[in-house]
Amino acid sequence: MTIDAEPAVSENSNAILELVKVHKNFGSLEVLKGIDLSVKRGSVVCVLGASGSGKSTLLRCINLLEPPDGGQILLEGRKLSEVSSADDINYVRRRVGMVFQQFNLFPHKSALENVAMAQRTVLGRSKSEAADRSEELLERVHLGDKLDEFPDRLSGGQQQRVAIARALGMDPHVMLFDEVTSALDPELVKEVLDVMRELAGEGMTMIVVTHELGFAREVADHVVFMDEGVILEEGPPAKLLEDPGEDRTKRFLGLVLEH
């Protein structure tokens, strides 16, 4: 892989990821209207906001599942071009892991094979090397006894933990979590959040789109509130969650807490 020689233009050398005026449109609909965000290495950023505020699109722009229409993304000092070349896409996807709301496990593969597949096809690990690493990762998400189970024999919480292990198998530097507990029964939410907590404790850089205010309060270093495609407000969790400056944020937090 060729690494762009362009020097980092980051003001903040701690930032692993920086977004500058990122725009995204779907047809005439402007979903992201200029997002600026800086994520420090090893930090956990929680993104809150109502549905339709652009949170998920933001994550999908970061790993180029949706190429942004304007602005800049800098990942570990490399500026990703607006055309998002195949080279950029490879660069990003080798460094950024993503976990989805609907798990998206491969239903025709066992838990172990789900975690091992991309290690073999993308990283070129040998079968035994990928299997060892996958087993280790599944143990880390407390599924060491489910290696050979197929997704349809696993609960939602277990499936989501396999999906986390699958993303970790690529040794990402940043993990994106897109409402990963929203499709889960309430009693299964905790086991997934616990794994994410452990991951944060180990120093993983994480961007977490969530409605779990408790998780944000406890784990996040930085909380971002999005509304209608812009970052309305951001700050440390204690400040933003307890004493938000914007009425819109207050109303949203009130609604989430009532619920």
Place this chain on the structure above:
Amino acid sequence: MDFIVEYYFDFGLMGDEFGRVLDGFWLTLKLSIVGGILSLIWGLILAVLRQLPGRPAAPLRWLAIAYIDIFRGIPFLLILLLVSGSMAAFQSEGVIPRELGIPTWFGEGSPFWYGVISLTITYGAYMAEVYRAGIEAVPPGQTEAARSLGMSHGQSMRHVVVPQAVNKVIPPLLNDFIALMKDTSIVSILGALEVVQVGRDIQSEQFNGSGLILGAILFLIVTIPLARLVDVLIARQQGRTQRGGKPAPARGLAGGASKEGDL
């Protein structure tokens, strides 16, 4: 009534001619299996070409679509006549070598191979459409997950999308195979001694249609179990998508909220 029984159900004649009819049916089976396997492969290639992403691949996509539209819209008999006629003609004009123009590979005559080629051309187009439906039925989240793990389009098709798509479309592919098997009888017009041709020969030699009925029985011995197998596979697939209610060792969303992801 007696006439019908005598003319179509002369068991003595069926017994006498059984070996000959069975030989014909063996050729029918060989045509079906070789043509069927090649159609399955060619159809998958067409379907994958049709799904290639990006602007540079547009001509290939366009060619695949044009091919599928054209060869689904032309009768098999016409394709067979064009293939046999043109290959023989190209050979005699010296455009292609003799072993290609009048193929006699693996001890089978040229009518057999013209038949196999024509079946592949026609049924490849039908099966491409079946595969396409299967590929489009794989939830987009599967591709996104594969791509987010750094897999290329090709890797994600090969390891994630196509295996799931093929699983979904085995029943309709089997239906196409049954249709293909019946169409092999048309290859008789080139002189292939498959089961229908043998039945006709017997009919004209002995003024008795029992050979044709025997051929029909042999067809049904294969096609009825295949049709039942299709039903069983479909029922099993439906059972699997409805598994949400069935208690699994680990209760949860396996069949509920994750319906998008698993099948």
